[in-house]
Amino acid sequence: MSAVSPALPPSxxxxxxxxARKDLLxxxxxxxxxxxxxxxxxxxxxxxxxxWDPTAIPAMDLAPGVLWVIFTFSGLLGLNxxxxxxxxxxxxxxxxxxxxxxxxxFAGKVLGNLVFVCGxxxxxLPAVVLFFDxxxxxxxxxxxxxxxxxxxxxxAVGTLFAAVASNTRLAELxxxxxxxxxxxxxxxxxxxxxxVILRGLPxxxxxxxxxxxxxxxxxxxxxxxxxxxxxxxx
Amino acid sequence: MASSVTTAERMELPARVRPVDGFLLVSLVLVAAAxxxxxxxxxxxxMLGAAQKIFYVHVPAAIAGLYIACGLLAVASIGYLWxxxxxxxxxxEASAEVGLLFMGVVLVTGPIWARTSWGTWWAWEARITSTxxxxxxxxxxxxxxxxxxxxxxxxxxxAVMGSLAALLVPFIHLTVRLFRGMHPGPxxxxxxxxxxxxxxxxxxxxxxxxxxxxxxxxxRMRFRWAGxxxxxxxxxxV
Numbered sequence: 001m002s003a004v005s006p007a008l009p010p011s012x013x014x015x016x017x018x019x020a021r022k023d024l025l026x027x028x029x030x031x032x033x034x035x036x037x038x039x040x041x042x043x044x045x046x047x048x049x050x051x052w053d054p055t056a057i058p059a060m061d062l063a064p065g066v067l068w069v070i071f072t073f074s075g076l077l078g079l080n081x082x083x084x085x086x087x088x089x090x091x092x093x094x095x096x097x098x099x100x101x102x103x104x105x106f107a108g109k110v111l112g113n114l115v116f117v118c119g120x121x122x123x124x125l126p127a128v129v130l131f132f133d134x135x136x137x138x139x140x141x142x143x144x145x146x147x148x149x150x151x152x153x154x155x156a157v158g159t160l161f162a163a164v165a166s167n168t169r170l171a172e173l174x175x176x177x178x179x180x181x182x183x184x185x186x187x188x189x190x191x192x193x194x195x196v197i198l199r200g201l202p203x204x205x206x207x208x209x210x211x212x213x214x215x216x217x218x219x220x221x222x223x224x225x226x227x228x229x230x231x232x233x234x
Numbered sequence: 235m236a237s238s239v240t241t242a243e244r245m246e247l248p249a250r251v252r253p254v255d256g257f258l259l260v261s262l263v264l265v266a267a268a269x270x271x272x273x274x275x276x277x278x279x280x281m282l283g284a285a286q287k288i289f290y291v292h293v294p295a296a297i298a299g300l301y302i303a304c305g306l307l308a309v310a311s312i313g314y315l316w317x318x319x320x321x322x323x324x325x326x327e328a329s330a331e332v333g334l335l336f337m338g339v340v341l342v343t344g345p346i347w348a349r350t351s352w353g354t355w356w357a358w359e360a361r362i363t364s365t366x367x368x369x370x371x372x373x374x375x376x377x378x379x380x381x382x383x384x385x386x387x388x389x390x391x392x393a394v395m396g397s398l399a400a401l402l403v404p405f406i407h408l409t410v411r412l413f414r415g416m417h418p419g420p421x422x423x424x425x426x427x428x429x430x431x432x433x434x435x436x437x438x439x440x441x442x443x444x445x446x447x448x449x450x451x452x453x454r455m456r457f458r459w460a461g462x463x464x465x466x467x468x469x470x471x472v
Contacts, residue, residue, distance in 0.1 A: 168382050184409060185405035230393070
């Protein structure tokens with residue numbers, strides 16, 4: 001690590017990576033949230049599959065929506081935990097008292113959540129493709145780009161609101177209430193763009209949706225970094 | 235006792251609480267006058283019939299609840315993060331709550347009108363869908379306010395959400411418009427577009443002024459009430 005550290009330009013990224021690594025290590029050792037989210041995701045796919053009437057609605061019309069509903073809700077399971085982890089035994093105070101900047105703390109938390117959300121997606125996607133019998137064509141790389149773009153926005157906004165909610169009495173209930181309206185401009189374009197790819201339509205049909213995703217990421221990642229310090233008790 | 239005077243003075247509380255608020259009374263009378271004029275003294279629309287008269291409540295409520303209330307919420311939230319003035323927090327709180335009420339009027343009158351004109355209670359049209367999401371967003375904001383114990387944290391955390399919401403609104407609108415724009419539905423009806431005959435325009439103008447005044451009257455009452463509540467909490471804490 002020490003041999004690599006000087007090569008990394010700002011300490012910002014290094015600190016963020018350390019925090020993400022710490023969170024992921026805790027998650028890797030306990031595996032509680034990831035397992036819960038994975039089981040939830042697979043169960044949801046199965047339930048959607050059983051309540052779906054394939055003779056009435058073609059799989060193509062349902063699958064992109066199902067995919068993104070599951071991603072959103074299973075992602076929330078992980079986000080809830082991201083600051084809950086630190087609140088026990090007042091570990092958060094320790095983190096803030098360290099020399100790590102607040103922006104790095106936030107970036108680290110986002111990075112950790114991004115890995116978590118992407119992990120769930122990589123597990124759910126094959127399940128949906130399998131159970132709904134979807135032909136993912138040659139544009140699967142573009143599908144991964146959509147997943148990553150939407151996950152970044154999801155993780156950034158979700159992490160910020162997880163920090164806000166952790167200061168309240170109703171953290172678990174409040175987080176979905178606050179975040180879901182913010183996920184509308186992510187989930188809708190992501191589902192639409194996924195639908196374009198799953199139907200095998202030309203990728204240019206998804207261009208408008210991809211632009212919305214990129215714009216959302218640019219605006220909200222920077223806005224969340226800017227307002228995160230305000231979520232911390234002085 | 236001395237502290238109570240300073241608290242009251244600092245919060246600019248009214249010297250005494252009046253039983254009837256003059257501003258509110260005037261705006262209520264104006265709203266009633268607008269309704270009377272709309273029902274009895276404005277011609278019935280040849281195409282849409284009597285249901286068109288909901289327009290005189292629906293659109294003014296949308297102007298106050300969507301544009302003014304959400305604008306104030308956003309500006310007050312960003313302002314609070316900037317200068318940390320407690321009055322801005324109260325302004326954000328009051329505009330969110332009064333705005334929710336007006337948005338509620340929009341969301342109730344809209345479907346009643348849609349049922350008679352479009353034949354359906356609810357169309358997933360861009361403007362309607364955005365309004366619903368905005369209503370849910372403001373509801374979430376108010377639930378957040380209710381879930382934080384300390385006054386300082388409540389102001390800070392809700393200002394964080396309020397200022398992000400300001401960025402979100404254009405995105406929601408753009409997304410929903412793109413979504414519906416790709417599948418042009420049967421509903422391409424904009425009540426504001428057709429030029430109104432003078433009689434209708436006057437009623438609409440009167441109703442708009444009345445609703446905007448009512449909004450500010452309620453906002454002022456809610457703002458003062460929040461001040462009294464904060465002052466009481468401060469006194470009880472001493």
